[in-house]
Amino acid sequence: MLNKYSVLMSVYYKDRPDWLELSLSSIVLQTVFPDEIILVKDGEISEDLERVIKKFIDGYPCVFKVIPLKNNVGLGPALNVGLKECRNNIVIRMDADDYCVFDRNEKLLKAANAHKDCGIIGSWEAEFNGSLDNVVAIHKVPENTNQIFEFMKRRCALLHPTVLYKKDIIIKCGGYNNAPLYEDYDLFLRVVIKYKVPCYNIQEPLYFIRINDDFFKRRGGWKYMKNLVSFKWKQYKIGYMSYGDFCVSAGAHAVVCMLPNYLRKKIYMKFLRG
Known part of the structure; x- marks a missing residue:
C-alpha cells in the first residue's frame, strides 16, 4: 500500500495566521502522518505568519520543508516550485486557509490504491462560513473518469485543494501554466482532456473550504x-x-x-x- 506522501501548500501575505494554524493542525493530526510537508512562502509574509510556521517546524522538525520565494508569483507558479521539491510521487494538496477531516489523507491513499490507474483522486468539499460547524453547502463533483471527462467541458470536475495527484503525471502534463484564477482548471483540462488520464472523486466531503x-x-x-x-x-x-x-x-x-x-x-x- 502507498503510505508515503508529500503535502504541498503555499502561503502568502494575505493569509490569516489563525487560519494557517488550523490548516496545518489538520494535516499533522491525520491518521496517516505525512512523510513531508512542503510549504512555499510566496513572497514576504507577516511576522505572525512566520511565528505560526516556526511553531510547526519546531514541533515537527523532520517533516517541514519551507521554500521561500523572494517575490509573490501567484499560486500556480509557487506550486510548480514546491512540486519539484516533493520527494514522493504521491502529493496531496492543501490550502493555507482551509481544513481537512482527520482521516482525509488515509481515504485518499486507499482510493489511490484501489484505482491505481488514476492520476488524480479528489473528493467533495464542505463550504463553511465562520466556524466549521456552520456548513452552508456541499460542493459535489462526479465520481468516475467518464463523468469527470464530460463535466470538465463546462465546469471543473476536480476541486483543486481536495486532490491527491501523482507528481510524474502532473509534470508530464506540463504542471501549472500562467492562467490567473484558473491555474487548476487549466491543468486539469490538460490532464483529463488532452492526456486522458483516469481520475476519481470520493463521493463525500473530506475537505472544508471557507466562503463568505x-x-x-x-x-x-x-x-x-x-x-x-x-x-x-x-x-x-x-x-x-x-x-x-x-x-x-x-x-x-x-x-x-x-x-x-x-x-x-x-x-x-x-x-x-x-
Missing part, C-alpha cells in the same frame, strides 16, 4: 467575466471543448458574473452546489 460574501464578490465583475470568457475561448480554440459547450458554459458564467452579489450567491447555492 467576499468569496462571491471575487467571482463577479467585468474583469472576472473577461478573464473567464477569455480562458474558456482559449480552451475551445485548443479543442478541449466544443463550440456548444463554450457557449453554454461561458455564456451562463458571464451572466452570473454581472449579477448583483446577493443574486450571484443565490445561484451558486441553488444550482452549483449540492
